Amino acid sequence: MKDIRTLSLEQLQEYFISLGEKSFRAKQVYDWLWSKNLHSIDQMTNLPKPLREKIALEYSIHPVSVDLMQRSSDGTIKNGVKLHDNLMVESVLIPTDTRSTACVSSQVGCSLNCEFCATAKLKRMRNLEVAEIVDQVALIDRQSRLYFNRPLTNIVFMGMGEPMMNYKNVVAAIHKIIQPEGLGMSARRITVSTSGIPKMIKMLADEELKVKLALSLHSAIEYKRNEIMPFSNNFPLTEIMNALQYWYQKTGSIVTFEYCVWQGINDGDEDIRALIKYCRQVPSKVNLIQYNPIGEGKYDQRSTAAEEKYVRELEKAGITTMIRKSRGGDIDAACGQLANKTTKNEA
């Protein structure tokens, strides 16, 4: 049966009119679906029971469900989230003293092939639907209220998948998340993280969504980046920079570069110099992400000494730099570790 959440407000209106009902019913249903995140047509209590039954003959709701919830010693909660076709993604709640951040997935598996990332080892099975993305946010919001006594404060598209490869649904989901008639959260607290697809970065800039942008860089030296992230052969660093400059002109929002430092890979002075040169071309800051080993040999040694050198040199060059602490490592919830150890997605 078709998921009623694939209908827009206008389509819901047409549907109710076709049933001989008043069009305000559409608004009521939309509110249950997108503001209250209700997963049962039967519980739409401001609709007459016969009408609820009539709708249920034609439509269902495909909710996601938490299959396995793990709590890290640092408070991080990792959810193995089951989709209606039994595929799994992972969604993480990362608490700090003042924030609750949801790290959400955009694809089952990933289309890209970054050598150091566990998700990249999975086959991309499919893109997530709009409602499947919104459901992750709503469920983590509920967890945040339950376990940390506060609503969700931030959302990062840094779970499984490449958001720009599921562009249409990610943007539609962001609309549902920020609409007052939807979850009503602030766009400024949403970060879309991408491996860097220039055309899509420009397209996102044109949406005027007010979200933030993070770019997974890892090296500002072309041949090295191509080794670390082989798909980027198709996307030269100059083209990415061009798109980032466009992003900044359009949105006025500074870019965050995400960057891991690995021993013997990008821990040299020339790597730091290249990064500084690259950063200077667009208003930006750098997040050095502590690498979480995934047992891939070559990338398993992060270099703390080099990380500190990066911070010193970047700060000297006037570039704001943070070392982002890894969270949830003990439950494989940290960056790049989302690879469904719990349930396999093998077709």
Ligand code: SAH
């Ligand atoms: N595909 C998107 C979003 C998902 S990854 C992107 O690439 O931006 C979120 C971040 O985690 C990216 O910056 C990615 O480079 C980083 N990452 C991947 N594997 C990691 C690992 N094992 N340790 C630390 N960071 C990792």
